[in-house]
Amino acid sequence: MRFLTVSGPPSSGKTSVILRVIEALQARMHKIGVVKFDCLLTDDDTLYAKKGVLVKKGLSGALCPDHYFVSNIEACVTWGKENGCEYLISESAGLCNRCSPHINDITAICVIDNLSGVNTPRKIGPMLKSADIVVITKGDIVSQAEREVFASRVKQVNPGAVIMNINGITGQGAFELTSLFETASDIDTLKGKTLRFSMPAALCSYCLGETRIGDEYQTGNVRKMDMEDNK
Amino acid sequence: MRHVALYQQPLTTTLADHPYIEDFLSSFGLPVAASNNSLEHYLDQLNPDLLEDLGLSREQLQRSLDDFLNGMLALRKPLDKVESLTIIGGHNKSGEAEEVELTLQPGEVTCIVGPTGSGKSRLLADIEWVAQGDTPTGRKILINDQVPDSQWRFSTEHKLVAQLSQNMNFVMDLTAEEFIQMHAESRLVTNPQEKVAQILEQANMLAGEQFCPDTPVTALSGGQSRALMIADMAFLSKSPIALIDEIENAGIDRKKALNLLIREEKIVLMATHDPILALMGDRRLVIKNGGIAKVIKANEAERRNLQRLEEMDNQLLALRNRIRSGETLEQL
């Protein structure tokens, strides 16, 4: 089974791009499974189900969705394998910009859109910077030159990645992306694999449910802003 | 490839020769200043906790920097010359063979015509992807009579194809000058200041209404944006093949625009329904049902009519200007 992780900021076009790739893979008679990770709510699973692919949904609720992802992904891979999928795709929304679901030796895709602003590529952490393929969507809304400037900003923070422009609505470029899916590594299990980058230790009292504000309620891994230096 | 000298000489020298390294590091939130220490030393002394906060490791940063430098240095190398582009037919949407084999040369303009949904954009996409029978049309594209290196497909430095698409909107929060400057820097042009000035000047010559360098790109009119994009493509793009999607619907001097674009020996393909632009081409590909159904070569009779069409066009233009300036058309 070929397994790929797809991540990206909320509403960047992950589902749209995956749906277009699914159409191209289905045209080649492949059996596909999708796992969707989100925080509070998602309708993406129904969109995938409509395409007739196998779907599993996981909502992380109060946890960082990427932490939740890594605790569950091995079971998801087993599930995909047991159900005879030839391709398994995970979709997860990068909400904290610091965590990333990318796994060593597993093709990692980051989806980001042209409307997010020239400085956004700099602000996104390992999710973008350690991806193998960066898909840029919504190019139909901006001019060619703006697409190029945006792509060069992406290239600057992830020079080794393959960067592709894809239209999530018409599917332009999805065919080309699909040819890269076909070269993703074939695996049976995730046992023994490692994350590309550690996820930060979020272990302060607020992680554990504290809501009261004030120094006396803060325990664990707490870091303070420097209020002196105003230069 | 590692660029050893670049890592070991003093930063003062490295940053002077490769100013984009500073920009690269700052995009990771890492400030760097010229000094007698080497780049290697700079990387070694970075605080691992700081890197951890940034979601980076020393090795990963090193790898990215190497990739980035390879890309930037590749931009300095001249492009392989493209002497011909060959389109070998595949099949149309009904699976019938597309019996064409066409070779296009630099300096030639090929127009693509056909009803909506017929497959014009797919043909342009096949060329951009350098298709090898691996797209829905089964077409094959050869460069200089050969199956090209697949590096063309993913290279952002040496793009085979530059596209001018129909959409001319901007969302970036930059002035016209800043925007072109940023684009020029990403292309690593040798004298960006000069190029930027040239592009702004040419764009103003194409556009009906003038705009200033400090006009935000989001405030440009449709015609102004299009003029800016055409000038930008003409002066910044090094790609040997240009794909143009319908430049007619813009408030610009389209003949001047086309001349600007074909000035530099490029292979030009243009989807168009404008009779004047179509007659300026060397040939027309007629697309039907996903396949090239016919190739029409420019002929003398059509060329002769070009002059008449231009006269008609100028008359219409004069009328348009009268309407714009508030006159009536009771008398033509």
Ligand SMILES: Nc1nc2c(ncn2[C@@H]2O[C@H](COP(=O)(O)OP(=O)(O)OP(=O)(O)O)[C@@H](O)[C@H]2O)c(=O)[nH]1
């Ligand atoms: N114009 C345009 N809109 C797009 C494109 N790709 C996606 N969209 C639209 O962007 C919106 C968000 O797309 P989704 O695919 O749901 O994004 P997502 O990343 O899966 O979103 P979440 O899963 O909610 O984080 C939808 O309305 C899409 O139709 C594109 O290339 N062009």
Ligand SMILES: Nc1ncnc2c1ncn2[C@@H]1O[C@H](COP(=O)(O)OP(=O)(O)OP(=O)(O)O)[C@@H](O)[C@H]1O
């Ligand atoms: N030979 C072919 N075989 C199968 N599908 C094809 C073929 N040619 C084109 N198509 C498909 O037909 C659809 C319409 O084609 P395309 O978007 O290129 O049309 P167009 O001429 O650009 O239309 P418009 O004028 O509306 O922009 C696309 O999904 C494209 O992939």
Ligand SMILES: [Mg+2]
């Ligand atoms: Mg989604």
Ligand SMILES: [Mg+2]
């Ligand atoms: Mg089209």
Ligand SMILES: [Zn+2]
């Ligand atoms: Zn997190």
Ligand SMILES: [Zn+2]
């Ligand atoms: Zn916490």
